[in-house]
Amino acid sequence: MQRIGLLAAALTIGSFLAIQAGINAQLRQVLGSPFRSALLSVFVSTIFMLLIVVIAGQPTTTQPLRGAPWWFYTGGLLGACVVLGSLILAPRVGASTLSAGIICGQLVTALVLDHFGLVGFPIVRLSPSRILGAVLLFVALFLIRRR
Numbered sequence: 001m002q003r004i005g006l007l008a009a010a011l012t013i014g015s016f017l018a019i020q021a022g023i024n025a026q027l028r029q030v031l032g033s034p035f036r037s038a039l040l041s042v043f044v045s046t047i048f049m050l051l052i053v054v055i056a057g058q059p060t061t062t063q064p065l066r067g068a069p070w071w072f073y074t075g076g077l078l079g080a081c082v083v084l085g086s087l088i089l090a091p092r093v094g095a096s097t098l099s100a101g102i103i104c105g106q107l108v109t110a111l112v113l114d115h116f117g118l119v120g121f122p123i124v125r126l127s128p129s130r131i132l133g134a135v136l137l138f139v140a141l142f143l144i145r146r147r
Contacts, residue, residue, distance in 0.1 A: 014099075014103075017086075017099065017102065018095050018098075018099045020041075020083075020086070021086040021087075021089075021090040021095060021098055021099075022090065022095055024037055024038070024041050024083065024086060024087045024090070025086075025087060025090040025091050027040065027041065027087075028087050028091070034084060034087040034088050035084070037087050038080060038083045038084040038087055041083050041087075042079070042080050042083055045079075071119075082102075086098060086102075089101075093145075094147075096144050097141075097144055097145045100137075100140060100141040100144045100145070101141060103137060103141075104134075104137050104138055104141050107133075107134050107137055108134060111126060111130060111131075111134060114126075
């Protein structure tokens with residue numbers, strides 16, 4: 001896939017996060033609990049991924065994970081925290097502020113991960129233009145938050 005296609009895919013995934021937050025906030029109103037809503041959302045995700053694994057003919061063994069570092073198992077935990085946090089914050093701050101805050105948090109973390117080559121990312125050092133880009137996103141967060 002060419003770079004423009006990859007960027008389009010990333011933008012699409014970003015749109016899914018905003019839509020998911022709204023859907024899950026509505027689910028919270030019906031179920032009356034952010035915890036039950038998050039559980040249902042993550043459960044549906046698990047069932048969907050199980051179907052994808054079966055359809056793709058992928059083995060379901062965990063054999064290759066033996067001896068893997070403990071932190072390899074935290075991705076699902078982080079995903080559940082994203083779902084629960086979005087459920088709690090979405091009705092309070094709105095879709096645009098929530099999305100801008102998530103993006104700013106992702107970006108700062110991504111800059112640190114890139115700079116030090118952490119959790120398997122290649123090293124991409126901080127540069128003035130990358131720092132300026134992050135600062136501009138925080139300016140955007142401030143402007144969006146003002147309503």
